[in-house]
Structure formats: C-alpha cells, structure tokens
Amino acid sequence: GALRALGLGNDQLSTVNYNVYPEQRYDQGKELVIVAYNVTNTILVDVRKLDQVGPVIDAALSHGANMITSLQFYASNTETARRAAIATAIEKARSDAEAAARAAHGSLGTLLEINIGAYSPPPPRPMMMARAAGVAQADTPINPGEETLSVEVSTRWRFIAGQ
DSSP states (O other), X not given: OHHHHTTOOGGGEEEEEEEEEEEEEEOTTSOEEEEEEEEEEEEEEXXXXXXXXXXXXXXXXXXXOOOEEEEEEOOSOHHHHHHHHHHHHHHHHHHHHHHXXXXXXXXXXXXXXXXXXXXXXXXXXXXXXXXXXXXOOSOOOOOOOOOOOOOOXXXXXXXXXXX
C-alpha cells in the first residue's frame, strides 16, 4: 500500500517477525478467557534514497504502524570509493617519494612494490529511534551523518642517486 506508493519494490520490503498471541483475562474462580488477540508484524524496509527515509516513516505511521524501532545507515558505493582512495594514496605516495628523493639529491626511479592493506567496509551505523504513532507531526527529520573510508597503501620505489 503506502510504502509501494512511494516506489518501494518487493526487494525492499521483507517480513522479519510475525507473532499472534492471545490476551487473556482470569476472573477469580472462573476459566481463563481470551479477550483479544495481539498481532505483531515487523517488516524490514530497505530505503535506497536518503530523501525517502522521512516520508517512508511518515507513511508507515499514518497507515497503521505504531512503532518504528531502528534505522541503520550504510554506504552502497564503498567499492568505488575504496578504489578512488587507493588511487589518491598512491599519488600521494609518489609525491612523497619524489620529495624524499630530491631531498637526498637523487631522483625517483620505478615503482618496485605496492601493498594495499586488508579492507573491511564500515559497518552499518545504527540510529536508534522509537517513535509511536500519535498526533500528526512535521516531516520526520533524518540526518545520517558521514561515513569515513580509509585505505592503507605502502609503496617501494627505486632511488636513483644524483651524480
């Protein structure tokens, strides 16, 4: 319904928990009586556009959701960013090696070795949020902050001694 109207597809919506349990009342000297059933349906929503997070929360709450419990932000372009960071690190390593070679009255030779440290992507950053449905409020503000990606690169260059 409401979430699909915002453009979310089946691959972005999944049920992660579904519970039905009776609410019972016990009167002294009588049998246990079921007075109602409680249903909990927990769904996971994968929102890929940051500007949709607030509207998705608002749509869910205005269409019957009564609890929003957690947001997790993660970067989807880490491999592209990692490769760009490696290229930048190697350029800086070359500049540093050239400066060192000049300071030693020589010049920089060929690149002999490159080592790139093991990479582990940044984990999703949780943003705990518990918001119950209630009086209409302004649009839900979302601020994910920034993600930092770092790479470790070491290089070894040939040094050509000056004459």
